[in-house]
Amino acid sequence: MKGPTADMGEPLEPYVPDPTLRAALEDFGQQCDREISVPPQTRLDRGYGGGTLFVARLGEPAPPGREPARKVFVKVLPARSRHREVRGQQRPRAALGDFARQHLAEQIFPPIDLRDGRRLMFQEPTSDFQETTDDDARVRGLDELDGEDLLAAFRAVLEAVLHEWNGVVPAPGRTGPPTRETTLGPYLERELRAAGAWEKIHHAMSIFGFHSDAESLIIDSRPLPNPLRAVGPTSPHHRQPVRFHAGFAHGDLHGGNVLVPCGADGRPRPERFSLVGLSAVDAEAPLTRDVAALLLATVLRYVPSLSRDESEALIDYLVHPQRGRPGTLAGPVAELVRIADEVGAAYAQPLAGPATWRRQARLSLIAQALTCTTFEDLRPDRGLWCLRLAARAMQAHLDENPVGYAAAAAPPADPAAPVTAVGRWPVSPPNAVAPAVPAARTGASARHLLLWCALAAALLALAGVTAWALAPGHT
Template sequence: MAEALRRFADGQAGRLHLLPDLRHAPHYTDAELFSVALTMPTANRRYSTQKLFVKVLPASVKEPARHRLARLSNPEFAKLHMVDQPYPPYPVGDGRHLMFQEMANGGDDVVTLHDLSGRLLVTTVEAIADGLLKGWNRADAIGVSIDHTTVGEYVRQELEKMVGIESVSSAARRLGLPDAGTRWLRLDDTTVRLNPLHLLAADTALATVPMPFVAGLTHSDLHGGNVLIPHESADVPRPDWFQLVDFSDFQEDAPLTRDLVCLVQTTILRAVAPPVTAADGAQRGLPPDQADALRDYLIRPDAERPDNVLPALADVISIGYGAGAPYARRGGWGREWRAQYLLSLVSQALICLTYDNIGDTGRQWCLRLAVEALEAYRQELLKKSPELAALLTSPVATQLPILPTIGIPHDSQHGGRSPGRIDQRWLSTGSDRAWKLQSTMPPSAPAPTRNQPPTDDRTPTRKQRLRYHTLLFTGVVGVVGISGLTYAAGSQSPGSNGRLPQLTASALPSRSPTPSTRSEPLGPPADRRLENLARQVAALQEKPTQGRFFFSCYESWSLDSTTTSGRKVSHHEYRLWFTPRLSGERWVTDLDPSGPRRPQRFLYQRGDLTGVSPLPPDDPDEIGEHLRDLWQARPPEGQDGAGMLQLVAESYLYHPFTPAQRSALIQELARFSDIEYREGYVDRAQRPGLAFQAKDKAGRWHTLLFQRDGRLLSYELVDAEGTVLTHRLYLRNTRTDSIDTSCES
């Protein structure tokens, strides 16, 4: 290799220096990757030096030619969104070639689309979709480019272009899917679906149906690892400056839905089925109901958005489909766009069956997506061509082969997932609604903050950002899981002093919720106790906390409501450092009975920590008014004492209140006659205190446990049967100047 580089430099009358950050990606590509500095002579015996990115390509790879054609296809778009090749490919001498590219973003910071989340992810996907259609494939004022094929040929070409038909067929056989000769499958005793592999049989009735499709310039492998997002400065990403890389599969006349579906589906898939964790073999993706809802919404993006679809992912789906539909309708091809979109979903889902890093959960989800997207296409076709009814009407389910479940029960395709799954609130665009939809958390859960975990945009800091010459090999053909800046740190134990008992049962212990089994109130009523506590706390004198960051640490147990038997518990410790401008860092540690695991860290830029409750007013009187405003904004069923307990619990989660502020919050609770005092209550750390509870309209009991200085010790939610749905320990709230704060006070 060194000899080939020397020969190349000699041929340019220059000198070439290999930069120290050599990279190689044997798992993701056959190409070796280098960055080099090429010094060339200029006029007046002077020299100029340029940094270049070098890929060593196998003989079979035609990327340099395809990249050049892609740039020539629309020079204006290429100038903004593709790196240049300043030199033609150079032969190594053994069939391989060197490919030279300029550094993306002038060698300054870039991240991949896979590194983004939350609103920044949505904004970037929108910029990419807009750029592909309105920029690269700028349509004529009166129409779009149309090509013609058949249904079977459309799917065959999509598979052949990316992974090959035989690869898909082999993957399907390994999963137990019948071959192309089998037309129908059954999901259960009554539900029948077409076998998607049946489309690969050239002479079947459905495969030979003719179809036009909207065609144009396509990247053809547009997963998040092949999209780079430059930064204008250290902390200012520019989605509109996105750059596309790896044009090995560029095509000038392919279905335009190919890139959009690949972009959207691989983005969704990394949330549904992130890579299996090597340490414990667990795969912590979305809960089953959310994964299923996303699949259905992906198939019917023009339908009403389901309530349990996370906002950011739903927005990504809406953008992927919504950007293309107006484009196609310009020439009257709206119905055809819908049809090819469904077939592109089928194709991409079958391609995903060949991925080796999505686990059984991912393959099951993709298989079901292919089946249901094909069913949606069949229904569309029957509306358009009723004469095909005799050929496309499903038979009786009996005696048909069953859709394989890849070792996962059909009624719980995510059943093998660990209950301690990764916190997915990063996928929200910042609304409280997204957090409250999490199936492992109750409606009363706070709105913490995020990334692929919490709720923010997980944009890396400058120090941790990867530069272009180390980035290309991070893009897998298919899916890179939820990684980005999620990295392991040293083990962070809650402490060895026994302050937090380990969870040893498969479910949280029950609490007695009914008046007949609860301890009856003793002494003064709850409102008097709360008023007394508020007065005592207001009289306290404390030194104000100081520091650049707010720091919050809490531990939470939550019952997984998605299981039907052997109900399990997710158990996490959360640490959050953040500034008044809502930037910061979050550590999430998944805890299990054998001890704490290594924390994952998530970074948030300014303004991205939208899940954190608003900074409270300094004036105690204004705090009370602010809390009442939040309470009045709740739905009618939440305007009771239980609703106020939830608001107070959320307020305490992130902010270190002064005694006067704590007193004002407690005083608001005293206004509610349905809040009761609970005698003899202790939290899961066996800490006693003053406990107050109220029952909501659903019959669930909400309990807050206060210290006598007004600090909150715990929050608990118990259903009407006595099952503890959530228990949260408040460990520490303070201000600090360092991101290594202990949870110990």
């Protein structure tokens, strides 16, 4: 590899301390005869996925005296998720419309497998993104922003995903995004599978002390419907009809996958954002999937700092945004909920109206909240908060949408399924030796008692026979 030049950026070592990753980057540079360096202050860490994302400068072969460089996103996937990510990257960006050309990063080189099982990928931001940033400007993730900058970027992303990527401008033979018909159980299962949580959700429920087939959960002494129960075909709610608006969705929309360029003045330019992590792009997704994902991932930043009353108010606001902002909830977290509901309602107005949109959005919120319970770095506190959110949202959905004929159409409930389950954390002390089971000692005592009774009966019988034999007339 040619050594990085002073004009391009800094050497790799100060900014890429991981020796395995650094060796792979150096080997990549040698094989493709390109200069690669890492500018200062551009390292970004992904949130829930466990991967790492940072910006590098890549020099292209050029005539003598000219060394053009372009920014690329370098993404390092953990071994457990790398195959799912690459499958999603195979979709051509051109097939995703003008929005994709403006806001979706594109994979520009084949992925590189590291010797420890991780995978290294190179994604190129859009031309708008490249033009906004100069050599000294920072690239910031949405989860690095705060205050007004965060709110502006949050709104810009949601408006672009809905109004630009899934515009409702009438076209010949079409008045807006298509609608799809399904039922409640398959809707939730599809969303959990799309988020990669289907294989983990039952284990996550057990970690919190719940049985995934329970009809209801007792959380903080309050019985709530189990939001996962509707996925089971024996649930009376499984076949409840669901109608939703479908279209393009990023599918993994959280702050670590939204990159915002900064101008020469250091101010973010949210309208020129770029999305990375295209593993779950879907052209037939519920349009509330991205809204719920970005909203929940962003408000979770604030949950640990909320008081008990504020935490409850946030759940109420997420479940019932149409009721308005609770007086006990202040700061950016309340504005995030308001913006998401405002943007969604404005988008849905020309369609079936805000009521239908909010019903669909609540179901997507349930699925996203359940998904968040599977993230190890959110457990225990925020993970259990997400489970409470999912259960409260399911309660609101069932209250507003009675079972009706779906109960008659559903198979009878499984009598073996537990009725309730009580959640607790932890379920048992880590690495603790299992105590003796009291029932086993009780069983042992019962067996001893039976033996003594049998022995006593035998002795009494023997005594009776002996007395009879010794009685007069039997000698």
